[in-house]
Amino acid sequence: MIVIRSTLQLSDFKLDIDIELPGRGVTVVFGPSGCGKTSLLRTVSGLEPRAIGRLTINGQIWQDHATGRWLPAHQRGAGFVFQQPGLFPHLSVLGNLLFGQRRRGAGQLDQSAVINTLELDHLMDRPVTELSGGEQQRVALGRALLSNPRLLLLDEPLAALDAHSKYKLIPLIENALQLLDIPALYVTHSSDELVRLADHVALMENGKVTATGPVLEVFSNLDNPIANVDDSFSVLRGAGVGEQSPGLEAVCTDRGNLFYVPQGSVAGVHQVRLKVQARDVSLTLEKPIKTSILNILPAIVEEVSNPSSLGNCTVKLDLNGDKLLARISDFSRQQLGVEPGLHLFAQVKAVALLQSN
Amino acid sequence: MFQPTDLQALAITFKLAAYSTILLLILGAPLAWWLANSKSKLRPVVEALVALPLVLPPTVLGFYLLIALSPNGFLGQSLEFLGLPGLAFTFPGLVLGSVIYSLPFVVQPLRNAFFALGRRPLEVSATLGAGQMASFYYVVLPMTRLGFLSAAVLGFAHTLGEFGVVLMIGGNIPGETQVVSIAIYEHVEALAYAEAHLMAGLLLGISFLVLLLVNLLNRRHSLVGSQ
Numbered sequence: 001m002i003v004i005r006s007t008l009q010l011s012d013f014k015l016d017i018d019i020e021l022p023g024r025g026v027t028v029v030f031g032p033s034g035c036g037k038t039s040l041l042r043t044v045s046g047l048e049p050r051a052i053g054r055l056t057i058n059g060q061i062w063q064d065h066a067t068g069r070w071l072p073a074h075q076r077g078a079g080f081v082f083q084q085p086g087l088f089p090h091l092s093v094l095g096n097l098l099f100g101q102r103r104r105g106a107g108q109l110d111q112s113a114v115i116n117t118l119e120l121d122h123l124m125d126r127p128v129t130e131l132s133g134g135e136q137q138r139v140a141l142g143r144a145l146l147s148n149p150r151l152l153l154l155d156e157p158l159a160a161l162d163a164h165s166k167y168k169l170i171p172l173i174e175n176a177l178q179l180l181d182i183p184a185l186y187v188t189h190s191s192d193e194l195v196r197l198a199d200h201v202a203l204m205e206n207g208k209v210t211a212t213g214p215v216l217e218v219f220s221n222l223d224n225p226i227a228n229v230d231d232s233f234s235v236l237r238g239a240g241v242g243e244q245s246p247g248l249e250a251v252c253t254d255r256g257n258l259f260y261v262p263q264g265s266v267a268g269v270h271q272v273r274l275k276v277q278a279r280d281v282s283l284t285l286e287k288p289i290k291t292s293i294l295n296i297l298p299a300i301v302e303e304v305s306n307p308s309s310l311g312n313c314t315v316k317l318d319l320n321g322d323k324l325l326a327r328i329s330d331f332s333r334q335q336l337g338v339e340p341g342l343h344l345f346a347q348v349k350a351v352a353l354l355q356s357n
Numbered sequence: 358m359f360q361p362t363d364l365q366a367l368a369i370t371f372k373l374a375a376y377s378t379i380l381l382l383i384l385g386a387p388l389a390w391w392l393a394n395s396k397s398k399l400r401p402v403v404e405a406l407v408a409l410p411l412v413l414p415p416t417v418l419g420f421y422l423l424i425a426l427s428p429n430g431f432l433g434q435s436l437e438f439l440g441l442p443g444l445a446f447t448f449p450g451l452v453l454g455s456v457i458y459s460l461p462f463v464v465q466p467l468r469n470a471f472f473a474l475g476r477r478p479l480e481v482s483a484t485l486g487a488g489q490m491a492s493f494y495y496v497v498l499p500m501t502r503l504g505f506l507s508a509a510v511l512g513f514a515h516t517l518g519e520f521g522v523v524l525m526i527g528g529n530i531p532g533e534t535q536v537v538s539i540a541i542y543e544h545v546e547a548l549a550y551a552e553a554h555l556m557a558g559l560l561l562g563i564s565f566l567v568l569l570l571v572n573l574l575n576r577r578h579s580l581v582g583s584q
Contacts, residue, residue: 047480073483074492080484086477090499099495100485147485 002027002151002183006043006053006063015039015051015207021185021200023058026177028194028215029187031204037187040204041153044185045080046073057151058183077104079144081154085136087128087143094124096139100147107148109179114142117175134165141176152177152184158193170196195235195275196354220316220323227325228305228314232278234325240266248294251353255321259351260294266353275352278314278327282347285336295348299324301340304333317346324348362531363556366540369448373536374516377455381463381512382505384456389467394476411461419525422454426526446528451536454522463512470504471497507571514567517560 001023008015015036021027029037043051046062049070055063057078062071079100087096097111097120115121118138123131128139137157144152157173158166174197177184186197194201198215203226211224220234221227238253243263251259251272259274266272287296299317307313307330315326315338324346328338336344359367392404410418425432426445433443444450478500482492498505520538527534529543537556544553 045484047483072488073480074486074488076484077486078484080481082477082481084477086481088478088481088496088500099482099487103482103491104486143485153484 001056001058002185003054003056004040004044006040006051006055008039008043008048008051010039013039013207015043017043017053017207017209019202019209019212021202021212022183024181024183025199026184026186026197027200027202027212028198029185029202029204029209030191030194030198031189033189035204036207037189037204038155039207041080041155041185041187044151045078045153046071046076047080060150074103077148077150079147079149079152081137081141081144081152081157083156083159085133085140087131087136087139089127089129091128092124093120093126093128093131093139096128097142097146100143100149104148107146108181109146109148111146113179114145114176117179118142118172132165133161134169137161137165137169138172141173145176145180149180150182152180152182154184154186156187156189158188158190173197191233191275192352192354195233195273195352217323220325222303222305222314222316227316228308230279230308230310230312230327232314232325232327234276234278234323236274236276236322236324238272238274240269240272242266251351253322255319257297257319257322259348261351261353266355269355271355273354275354276324276348277350277352278325280349281317281324281326282349283315283326283328283332283336283338284345284347287345288347291347293347293349295351297324297346297348299344299346301338301342301344303340304338307333319346359555360552362535363537363540363552365532366535366537366556367559369532369534370517370536370538373448373451373455373519374513376452377459377516378463378509378513380452380456381459382509385460385463385467385508385512386505389464390471392464392468393471407464408461410458415458415519415521416525418458419454419522422450422457422522422526426450426453445526446530446534448527448534451523451527451534454526455516455519458519458522459512459515462515463508466504466507466511467501470501470507473504474501503574506574510567510571514564518564 002021005018013036017040029040031037042048044055052065053063054065061069062076063069088099091099118141120138120142123135128136141157158169161169188194201213201215201218202209203211203218203224211218215235216237218224219227226232236253238251241250241252244250244260247263248260249263249266251261251266251274297319299319301315302318303316305314311330312327313330313333315328317324317326326346392400423445424430426443427433428443436443444453474497478496479492482496487495518538519536523536524539529535529539537560541553541556
């Protein structure tokens, strides 16, 4: 269990956090730029001496204002991957990787496991200043993992990279995070990174955490403001089930709903996450025939949000246990008579696949 | 050729420059660190004090030091109270004067190097488990080593050329406090131009080589830094 009750007053901004997070798995801290995500990580890591409050990580007290306890950053064991890699230019790749281990002693992790997982072997002989941004970030992640951390903090590690490097790095990060049985806080404002990596989510806004919960639940909870905006989305989890019809594969969710996806996208993939934009889901009372839309699923309306100022509302649907959001105009809602308990069909126009191994 | 007193003056000059440089690095590094990182309201005041020897005539500095070091002066009295010998007209007195006189030449390159380094490398090393001493030794020192080198070379070279302060507080005792610059002055006063030429040329050559070295090092900065 991670308990963070901290306030940090900066010149033009106040961080005010009071959350409990699971003591294992990846918690993605998600929110717009400037909402205090980085300050939160810095507070947890001990890099903000002005932060006051109480901080315990899996039973270890890192800070307790009441007793005056304040563990300095170098004694906390919070591995930190910054947005900029911050490699030490005077050290080799190996020197960087082993920097933390030499200070804190070797941990559970084998050096070669990290080097293999992050595909660093061919970089070992190159000066760190000649590595690309993505390569440097891989070394920085390896360095943090090898420092025998009790908690891993990643502050938008992909933000400074181009799209191609991001695409290559995400699966490596995913694998690397599984090497260690320690919790990780991963800060991002990219919903794709979130859907891909998160077990758990903490939503942030204006220096506060507005909601926390498992990734499959947070976004479909209409109490959370993020479920009631035009780019709301839902997250579903399933497994690839191979070819269903010629040219068509499918993903079967944990609750048995079948989502068709283009061929070649999920063959042999055990775990897949689906991100469905609420505005890509439309509602119909009768099952349409002769339509180009592949994914039409029966659903029951569970909840309807109040309309926004733009006249749109979010409808939360229950698909045999899977929760799916639809963003429709309030006018349509009235026309169809959408209210809790209504049986209808959800037409899903697009599904984004985010795979895991 | 060189007279024995000239060789003594050379030896004293280099010894003075070496001692002063070592002391300046030890004292200047924390001061420069503070100047690079402090948000204190006192910082501009300290900055101005450190830069004072740049603009002050060395005789002014030397005069105040002489007053302070005299048996009735503040430093002289303190030393006497502690049972220590006085510093006026002694070699340790020269070292003290040089340290003050060359302070900006050491502190400013160091401050610039620390400023350019920024906080991030230290934050990284702290999250990797390095305490302050380890961070200084394994991160700050190697990453700012060219700043340290520039500071050492400038401090050394500047002390070599010291005249006014030394004359005021060191007097001109051959074999004890007579340095090269003063020996040259003596030769010129005595119209011994050949001897003056020899020593002046030597000092000119050394100073030029030292500055050339600094410039070459600065040009190679990125190359050296990447190794």
